[in-house]
Amino acid sequence: MIIEVKRLHFSYGHRPVLEDITLEVEKGEVVTLVGPNGSGKTTLLKCLNKILKPKKGTVLLMGKDVSKMNLKELARLSGYVPQNGVRTFPSTVFDIVLLGRRPYIDWRVSSRDKEIVAGLLRLMGLEEMALRDFNELSGGEKQKVLIARAFAQEPEILLLDEPTSNLDLKHQLEVMNLVSSTAKEKGVAAIISMHDLNLASRFSDKMVFLRERRIYAIGSPEEVLTPDNVRAVYGVEAVVNKDSGRPYIIPLEPLQASKAAAATKTA
């Protein structure tokens, strides 16, 4: 068990955002967090690496309590890719990825640091852009750079906040392939918040449906990507097909508010 979340509660001031979250993630597992806007996906990710401090409950990373680790120690274990890259002062792609080595660098950049960064740029197909300004890149390229930065931390877990939401079809697949193959090859656990249920289904070992601050359903895509769950969590009528291996959904129409409430009760 690489991550164990036990009875986690979080609130912004008096407004509760997460309640009673319990979750376990294995080495090499890809776990997606899905659920409507405001259901707490991003907040949960941020509770895992101390960006936010939970009100109650514990997060264990490789058996150690995250709240008792110092930031540098944690940064060597956990890589984080934020939702959208912010504008920066002009900075080269190489320099941005090199920041992922910050938890290991005192002052001098070692030859190994440079090799790791160069290797990652090649892995991502960004060799040509090594010395280009980060701000000039397209959305997909930026996302890859930020993922490379997280990989450069040589983490045991990767936390990605909606890594595919601004990307075109090809970049979505490329990014997800990179993440899942790294997870499998290096035994890194990846926890990814996501809106696209089909992409989630295709790449995850485990899907976590969040609804109104709580985990509503958790399991393999085959187990949890069902019309009932989609209706209860999203309030959307949908068909789920399983003819191409992983289940995929075709959303039909949103439920009326009253029906949605009824669906919630029966579920």
Added chain:
Amino acid sequence: MATEAREIEFAEIKELYTRFTARKVVFILGSLGALVALSLYATTLGSARLGIGEVSSAVFARIFPFAGIETTSFADVVVWHLRLPRIAMGIVAGAGLAVSGAAMQGIMRNPLVSPFTIGVSSGAALGASLAIVLGFSLVGAEKAVVVTNAFLCALLTAFLVYGLARMRGVTGESLILAGIAVMYFASAATSLLQYLATEEELQAVVFWLFGSLTGATWENVLVVTVILFFCLPFLMRYSWDLNVMASGGDEVATSLGVNAARVRIITLIVATFITAGIICFTGIIGFVCLVAPHITRLLIGADHRFLFPCSCILGAILLVGADTVGRTVFSPVVIPVGIVLSFIGVPFFVFLLMTRRKEYF
């Protein structure tokens, strides 16, 4: 075959970056050379005619006393008592102002922030005016009443602004807004003092506000040098942390192991301290703070490991250059350096902004 081609490519990226870094080091050394040359040249200019050779031997005779360099006592007095204090002050003040501007812009990820936007200058101006017009002083050091008052009021104002911004969460915007509010208040108070002042006092206040290196002494230079000596290592030590903070928000910084809140407050205090320590001697010389870091970023990029030392050097070049122009073009009339700086610096900055392709804001 295929793997071999890849290996070369791989080594190439690393090599490319190594060269990219080396170019920055070369640039920094080059600009350091330029600064030394400019300073020596500036020392030759003035009402007493001295050639570059005479100046150099006078300078180096004292720096290397056992090297047996010959100089005249006339050159020695002109160089070491009249001209060098002013030039040395230009160097340390330019360096300090530039580096504190670079640090502030980095921690706020905002190109408009400088120690001046958080009220250091308006506080210093108010403090100096209080001392000049009312003879009021926070501490009773008779001789240096203007200096100490300017220094303390600058610090007080900056912390007031920081405290106000903190209530809303410290961001570039909240700092700038709080800074503007406090700045207007302090300016109004300074204007009121000017209105009440006698003609003589008014002249002194206005002259102080222009910002000038006139009256720089070796003692002043020493004080600023000591401040820099203790503060610069602090900032340099945070280079990597500032790189992280400048390239992403606080959350990214946290995820990369940087305690953003702590780095921000310490950097803020250090930058404020440096700035207050300089302008209490020179008056309001603001432009270097904002523009030297920008020029440096345009030339060698935003990596703070290089940005800090290079900003220092370019800031020093800017200030010494501007002061030299100010005291020579309309000689014997000396134009205060604060004014000249804007006249030279602004067109240069606009030129860089227009011709460099890199995006900024």
